[in-house]
Amino acid sequence: MTDQAAGSQDALGQVYGARTADELNSAYANWATDYDRDTLASGYCLPFQALSWVSRHVPPGAEPVLDAGCGTGLSGPYLRALGYDRIEGLDFSEEMLRLAGSRGVYQDLKRATLGETLPWADDHFAAFLSTGVFTEGHAPASGLVELCRITRPGGIAVFTVRDKIFDSGGFSDIIADLSERGVWRKREQSTPFRAFALDEPEVLVTAHVFEVLA
Numbered sequence: 001m002t003d004q005a006a007g008s009q010d011a012l013g014q015v016y017g018a019r020t021a022d023e024l025n026s027a028y029a030n031w032a033t034d035y036d037r038d039t040l041a042s043g044y045c046l047p048f049q050a051l052s053w054v055s056r057h058v059p060p061g062a063e064p065v066l067d068a069g070c071g072t073g074l075s076g077p078y079l080r081a082l083g084y085d086r087i088e089g090l091d092f093s094e095e096m097l098r099l100a101g102s103r104g105v106y107q108d109l110k111r112a113t114l115g116e117t118l119p120w121a122d123d124h125f126a127a128f129l130s131t132g133v134f135t136e137g138h139a140p141a142s143g144l145v146e147l148c149r150i151t152r153p154g155g156i157a158v159f160t161v162r163d164k165i166f167d168s169g170g171f172s173d174i175i176a177d178l179s180e181r182g183v184w185r186k187r188e189q190s191t192p193f194r195a196f197a198l199d200e201p202e203v204l205v206t207a208h209v210f211e212v213l214a
Helices: 003-017 021-041 051-057 076-081 094-101 143-149 171-180
Strands: 065-068 087-091 106-111 125-134 151-162 184-189 204-212
Touching: 051 076, 051 125, 051 151, 051 184, 051 204, 065 076, 065 143, 076 087, 087 094, 094 106, 125 143, 143 151, 143 171, 171 184
Parallel strands: 065 087, 065 125, 087 106, 125 151
Antiparallel strands: 151 204, 184 204
């Protein structure tokens, strides 16, 4: 294993091993500078793969679009290239947000934590995208409730969930509850697929697409 690969594995281990929000924030702060290089070297594809569902369900020009858990902003330039001109982002890491801001495509970036009240008014967004965030030790399933609140009726939700926490993390229950209460309706669900094209073959996620109704 190369030094770079070992460093990436160590950083990823710290992220997945975090037991508190402070530990997770510290892990990402330490990793921020090398995050893109390390994850892309492992074949991390979620920030790009998920755009397939965005472009299928969200018409170009719909605005604004929220990159929820944007990290360093890997998705931002490609959202812009697909015709989404107003992109906003949230992340809980100041270091990650600084890197996202350097890409020059986000009109607004806010430090916020999924699972808590988000700093936007009701019905603000035309769509939200969230990839790699609903995974082990990261954002709770309850974060979907707030994301729906700030997405307008007719808006689109695109997000991925790690397969191994779909039931244990309460995602199946939250998704079912939001459906039963008429908050959203399912448009599409993928089969499980690899989050990393090269490494971590056991890390599987499923993409979900919903239309927000209320």
